[in-house]
Amino acid sequence: xxxxxxLNQDLRELTYLYVQEGFSNPRIRVRVERGLYxxxxxxxxxxxxxxxxxxxxxxxxxxxxxxxxxxxxEANFQIEGRxxxxxxxxxxxxxxxxxxxxxxxxxxxxxxxxxxxxxxGYVNVEVDAVVSERAGFSHQKVITFKIKEHRIRYxxxxxxxxxxxxxxxxxxxxLNFTPGSIYTTQKIExxxxxxxxxxxxxxxxxxxxxx
Numbered sequence: 001x002x003x004x005x006x007l008n009q010d011l012r013e014l015t016y017l018y019v020q021e022g023f024s025n026p027r028i029r030v031r032v033e034r035g036l037y038x039x040x041x042x043x044x045x046x047x048x049x050x051x052x053x054x055x056x057x058x059x060x061x062x063x064x065x066x067x068x069x070x071x072x073x074e075a076n077f078q079i080e081g082r083x084x085x086x087x088x089x090x091x092x093x094x095x096x097x098x099x100x101x102x103x104x105x106x107x108x109x110x111x112x113x114x115x116x117x118x119x120x121g122y123v124n125v126e127v128d129a130v131v132s133e134r135a136g137f138s139h140q141k142v143i144t145f146k147i148k149e150h151r152i153r154y155x156x157x158x159x160x161x162x163x164x165x166x167x168x169x170x171x172x173x174x175l176n177f178t179p180g181s182i183y184t185t186q187k188i189e190x191x192x193x194x195x196x197x198x199x200x201x202x203x204x205x206x207x208x209x210x211x
Contacts, residue, residue: 007032007060018066022100027065032058070101073140081149084120089145092116101141106131113145121182124150153183159209166200174198183208 011028018026075095077086093109110127117125126148134140155177160168174194177187188206195204 010062014062014064018064020100020102020104022069022071022102023066024070024102025067027067029063031061031063033061068139070139070141072097072099072101073134073137073142075143075145077145077147079147079149081147083122083149083152089113089116089147093145095143101143106143109143109145113147117147117149118185121152121154121184122149123153123183123185126150155179155181155183163201170198170200171195 007030011030014028015026018028072095074097075090075093077089079086079089092112094105095109106129110129113127114125117127128146130144130146132142132144134142156179158172158175158179160171163171175191176194177183177191181187192204192206195201
């Protein structure tokens with residue numbers, strides 16, 4: 001069966017599909033007909049309704065006007081720190097010239113760059129992006145990623161609290177880091193998982209001090 005709710009849902013899904021491919025403002029509409037032979041024939045349509053002529057089914061026609069597609073013209077980097085070359089950063093994101101540009105894709109690129117730095121110990125990294133247009137071509141986007149690396153962080157002294165029955169050495173055995181090793185959030189999460197699997201604690205918190 002066909003209902004207005006289902007048709008509207010189809011229109012939303014089609015619009016979303018086009019937006020994900022860089023068409024920021026597509027125009028999509030649908031027309032419902034009782035039969036192909038009735039298309040653009042108002043008299044025949046009226047006669048079929050008045051005469052209670054049963055329809056074999058409904059025919060749907062979707063009219064799609066894609067309009068302008070936003071694409072990536074180029075991606076640039078402004079980096080404070082310069083501990084990594086641009087080729088390593090470009091390999092992290094999916095922003096090739098000519099590829100579709102979307103806000104969702106930009107958001108994911110920022111997340112990927114942040115994760116890249118986090119894994120290297122730059123836990124205070126700041127990643128931002130500015131989008132501009134190529135002169136004379138409003139649909140061609142120039143993306144400038146602005147990155148403040150800040151300094152790399154290392155694990156310092158590890159202090160254990162609240163283990164009234166479990167010896168410190170048993171806990172240290174489950175940790176996957178030592179003082180002087182590079183600090184990453186991934187190592188913190190892995191350490192929590194290892195301690196949970198040990199089944200010795202009801203609650204586990206790992207908190208940086210004077211970070």
